Amino acid sequence: MMFLRLIGESFGFAFRALRENRTRTFLSLLGVTIGILIIIGVFSAVDTLRANLESSVEKLGSKTLYVQKWPWGGGEDYPWWKYVNRPDPDIRDFAALRTRMTTAEAISFNIDIGNRMAQYGNNNVSGITVSAASHDLFDIRKLEIVQGRYFTESESNRGSNVAIIGATIAEGLFPGGTDPIGKSIKVLGRKVNVIGVFKKEGEGMIFDVSMDNAVLIPLNFGRNVINIRRADSYIMVSALPHVSLDETESELRGMMRSIHRLSPQEEDDFSLNKTTIITAQLDAMFKVINLAGGFIGIFSILVGGFGIANIMFVSVKERTHIIGIQKSLGAKNYFILSQFLIEAIALCIIGGLAGLSIVYLLAFLVKLMFGLAIVVNIGMVILTIVLSTLIGLIAGIIPAAMAARLDPVEAIRSK
Template identity: 60%
Template sequence: MLFLKLFKESFLFAYDALRQNRTRTFLSLLGITIGIFTIITVFAAVDTFRGNLQESVDKLGSKTVFVQKWPWGGFGDYPWWKYMQRPNASLRDYEALKERVTLADGISYQIGLSNRTLKYRSNSIEGVEVSAASHEYDKTWSFDLTEGRYFTEGESGSGNAVCLIGADIAEGLFPNQSATGKQIKVLGRNVQIIGVFAKEGEDMLGVTADKLLLLPLNFARNVIDVEGDNYGPQIAIRGKENVAVEDVESELQGIMRSIRRLSPVEDDNFALNKTTILSGQLDQMFAIVNVAGWIIGGFSILVGGFGIANIMFVSVKERTNIIGIQKSLGAKNYFILMQFLFEAIALSLIGGLLGLAVVYALTLIATYGFDFEIVLNMGNIIRGISISIIIGVISGFWPAFSAARLDPVEAIRSK
C-alpha cells in the first residue's frame, strides 16, 4: 500500500511539474520520447521483416536443400570466376540422387524461363515466369490450388501438353471466368490449363506463384534444352520432418561428390543452397540495424535523462522546506528517496508512453495508408516501458538521494 501511495503521489508531482513548467518539462521529455520512438520503431520494423522472412522461408521449405551451380550470396568475397566453370545440375544428377538419397521426402528437377508474355484472345499478361518441373514438384514446394488439380504421374511421365497457372495469370487472361480447360500457347505449343494456384502475393524473397506457369518437365524436354545455362536448372530436395537439414545436406554432399566422381582433394563443383543461408545473412543485417537504432535512440534518451535529472534537482530545491517538514514529522530517508525516485520514473514513463503512442500511430498509418503492415507486439511495448523505467531510475537516483540526505532543520529554514 505504501508503494502504491508513493507511486500515486509521484505521478501527481510529475503532473504538477508538467503543468507548472510546461516548456522545460516538454523539452526534457522530448528526448525520452524520440529515443523510445526510434528504438521501438527499429525493433518493430525488424520483427516485422523477420516474421515476413520466416513466412518466405516456410514457403520455400526450411527442410529444403537446392543443388545448383551457383551458391547463394553474390556479394563480398564471391569468386564468381570459379563458380562459372561448374557444370549445371543435370538430369543424370537428378536420377542418381533419386536412387540414392535416403533422408528426403521428395526430389524434383526444375528449370525457369523468366519474363514471358502470354496471350489469350484479346487479353495478355507480361512478366510470366514459365517453369518446368518433374512430378515430385508438389513434394518439394508448398502451394494450394483454387481450382483444378495437379499433374497426374502419367501426364508428367508422358510430357502431356498441360500446365498450372498462377492467380494473376488467370485474372489477366480469363477475367470473370474459369481458367481450367482453356488452351494457351507456351513455347510455341498449345497447352491445356488443368489448375490454378491460390493467390499468395510476393514475399520478402520475391517468391510467388501468382505469375507462375508450371509445365511437366518431359514436355519442356521436347522443346528446349532443360539442362542449359539459360534456364537455371536446379534439384530441390525436401528432407524428412524428423531429420535435421544439416544431416540432409551432409548426405547430399557425399552423394553428389560420388556422382561427379570428385577425388578427396578436389573442391565441390556444385552448391548446396538452403533457406537458412538467406535468413542468416538477413539476420546479420537486422543485427546491424538494431545496433544503429540503439545508438541513435540512445543519444536521444541520454539527453532526455539529463533533462529529467535537471528537473528533479530543481524539484528538490523548490520543495526543500516540504522535505524538512516531512522529516520532522517522522518520514524516513527511504520514503523521501522513493518519493523523488518514483517521480523521476513517472516523468520518464510519460515520455516513453508518448514515444510508444507515436510508434503505434505510425503502424496504423503504414498498415491502412500504405498497405504495409508493421506489428507493434507486446514484447516491444514491454521493452519500451522497461527502458523508460530504467532511465527514470538512473536519472532520478542522485537527486532523490540528495533529497533523502537533507538535514530536516536546515531544510525547514531554507525558505
C-alpha cells in the same frame, strides 16, 4: 499501513506537481517519448525486416537441398570463375538420384526461364517466369492452390499441355473475376489449358521464390517448349522426416560425385545449397544491425534521461520552501525522497507508454496503407516499461536525495 499511506501521499504530491506544471511536464515527456519511440521503432523495423527475410527463406524449405551449378552467395569476393564452366544439372542426374537415393523423401527436377509473356485474347502479362517441374515439386514446395488442382501423375508423365498460373497472372489475364479454370492461354508460343491458380504469396525479400508471377507446366511438356541451355535448371531434394539434413546432404554429395565420375582428388562440379547458408548470413548481418540499433537506442534514452534530471532539479528548486514546511511538520527524509522519485518515474513511464502508443499507431497505419505487418516484439514492450522505470529512478535519484537532505529552516527561508 503507515508506509502504504505515505507512499500514497507521495503519489498524490507527485501527480499534483505534474498537473500544475503542464508545459514543463509536456517537454519532459517529449524527450522520453521520442527516445522510447526511436528505440522501439528501430528494433521493430529490424524485427519486421528479419521476419520478411525469414519468410522468404522458409519458402525454399528448411529440409530441402538444391543441386545447382552456382553456390548461393555473392559479393565482391564471389569466385565466379571457379563455377562458370560447371555443367548444369540435367535429366540424367535427376533420374539417377531418384533410383539411388535412400534418405530422400522427394526429388524434383526444375527448369525456370524468365522474362516471358502470357496471353489470353487481348490481355497479356509480361515479365513472367515459366517453370517446368517434375511431379514431386508439389510435395517439396507445399504449394497452395486456391482454384482448380495440381497436375495428375498421368498428366506429368504424358507431358500434357496444362498449366497452373500465379495469382498476379490470373488477375492480369482474367480481369473482372473471370474464372480462369479451363481457359487456354498462350505461353512460349504454345497453348496450354489452365487447371489451377496458386494462392497469392507476395514478393520475397531475398529470392524471387514467389509463384505469383509464374506459370508452372509439367516437366515432360516443358522439355519440348523450353530451350534448356538458356534456362536455369536445378534439382530439389527433400530429406525424410526421420533423417537429418546433414545425412541426406552427405549421401547426395556422394551420389552426385559418383554420377559425374569424379575422382577423390577432383573438386565437386556442382553445388549443394540449403537455407542454413542464408540463415547464417542473416544472423551475422542482424548482429551488426542490432548492435547499431542498440547504440541509437542508448543515446536516445540518455537524452531523455538528461531531460528528466534537468526538470527534476528545477522542480526541487521551485518546491524548496514546501519541502521545508513538510520537514518542519515531521516529514521523514524517505517521504521527501519518494515524492521526487515517483514524479521522475511517473514522467518516464508516461513518456514510455506514449512512445509505445505512437509505435502501435504507426504500425497500424502502415498495415492499413501498405499491407505490411510491422512486428512489435512483446519482449521489447516489457523492456520499454523496465527501461522507463530505470531511467526515472536514475534521473531522479540525485535531485530527490538533495531534496531529502535539505535543512527545514534553510528551506523555509528560501521563499
